Amino acid sequence: MNKNTNVRLACVLLLSLVGGIASARQGSAENQANAKAQTKPGEMALPSAIPEPSQQSSAKMTAAELNARYSDPAMLPSPDGYARPRTKLKMPQFRDPKEQALDDLLDETVTFTRDDINRYYDRIDDFKRSVRTPDGQLRRAVISSVIVNLQPGSVIPVMRLNVNENSSLLFTDSTGNPWPIVKFSAPSKAMFAVEFHASNNPHEIALEPIKDYAYGNLKVFLAGMSTPVFVRLVTGQKETDVRLDARMPVRGPNAAALIEKQMPPEASSSMFSMLNGVVPEKAQELKVEGADARAWMLDGKMYLRLTNKTSVRSPSWTGTMSSIDGTNVYELPARTPVIYAAQEGKSVELRVSGF
Known part of the structure; x- marks a missing residue:
């Protein structure tokens, strides 16, 4: 009888174990079905159990490692137990203490902006120019x-x-x-x-x-x-x-040999102005080709200004005036279209037009 009783108890335990496994499988299937029914398109279900972060002490982690841990996009579970994609967390950024101390020092000591510094150098440049230039301007x-x-x-x-x-x-x-x-x-x-x-x-x-x-x-x-x-x-x-x-209005000790028709001491002020490159207001400028020269008509006479120690050979001139740099001015008969001159031993032909 004891043997039969043991057999019966073993059968009861076996049936109970099979029933428990079947119930667990049925419950898991129901949970999966519910999860699929509640998950929306584009979402995915995650296990309710999320592994804990590493036990590594944050005090031993660098700023870059701390930022990487707390700034990664997290798949956090929703209140209903299913995870949905979340945006990047706005967590405080961890900085290196040395960099933070340097930035704090710069903020306290350097209070000028780039524009302020440029204005400073502009003011210094104006000051130097004013000091080194009389009256602040060049003559x-x-x-x-x-x-x-x-x-x-x-x-x-x-x-x-x-x-x-x-x-x-x-x-x-x-x-x-x-x-x-x-x-x-x-x-x-x-x-x-x-x-x-x-x-x-x-x-x-x-x-x-x-x-x-x-x-x-x-x-x-x-x-x-x-x-x-x-x-x-x-x-x-x-x-x-x-x-x-x-x-000086007279001939000096180094004057060239006296030439006929040399300008007298009371030289024309107009010729002197032309010698200095200043043209009288009433003068009519003519066109000259063949040399570096300028010509004008004034009071019925023609005036020719030559540079580079160029001198007139023909026609005969009625007056002349020279400067120390080799510039010569000649007074010639009116409407002289062709003039022959000498420049560094070479003969030069000048043609005048625009009368």
């Missing part, structure tokens, strides 16, 4: 000529100078040749720096003012002249005479 540098009048009551010539700029005063005679200087008397050394080299350029005096708004007179004795020539020196003008040709 216009020119080469000038002046006829020295030796008659009583006449006004002495004026030479305009500027600080930090060298200028030269040249003396020439009526033929444009250099007139040597014997001696001179300079103004105060505290106002002007004066140099003279008799062996190299005996007709030139180099000048440079030392102070702003300096002034004074320069007294010069020329070779063969018993009376001195005075030149007033001024600064602070709108223009600077980097070279001033002081033209």
Whole structure:
């Protein structure tokens, strides 16, 4: 009887075990069916159990590792137990302590923007320009000529100078040749720096003012002249005479041989203006071909200006005026269409039109 009882108990236990397995399978199938019914298109179901993060201490992790852990897109479970795709979490960014300390230091010490720094350098540049430039502007540098009048009551010539700029005063005679200087008397050394080299350029005096708004007179004795020539020196003008040709109205010791029809001492002011490149208002400019020259019609006569030491050979001219740099001005008969000139030993033909 005991044997039969044991058999019966074993059968009951076996049936109970089979029933439990069947119930578990049925419940799992029902859960899967419910999950499929609740999952929407584009979603997927995840196991309700999510593995725990690594037990590695966050204190030993770098800022990059912390950012990677907490900034990855997470598939977090929804309240109903199923996961849905989520956007990237807006988690605080972990930074390296050294980088953070450097940024904090820069924020406290460097308070200027790029535009502020550019404005600062612009202001410094304006300050340097103002300090190094008299009156904050550069003077216009020119080469000038002046006829020295030796008659009583006449006004002495004026030479305009500027600080930090060298200028030269040249003396020439009526033929444009250099007139040597014997001696001179300079103004105060505290106002002007004066140099003279008799062996190299005996007709030139180099000048440079030392102070702003300096002034004074320069007294010069020329070779063969018993009376001195005075030149007033001024600064602070709108223009600077980097070279001033002081033209004496008489022939000097280096004058060329006297040529017939040479311009008299009372030379035409119009010719002198043309020699300096200034055209009288009433002059009519003509067209010249064949050389570096300009021509004008004025008061029924033609005037020809030649550079590079070019001289007229034909036709016969009625007057001429020359400068120390080799520029010549000729007064010719009106309406002269063809002119023959000499330039460095070569014959040059000029054709004039536009009468």
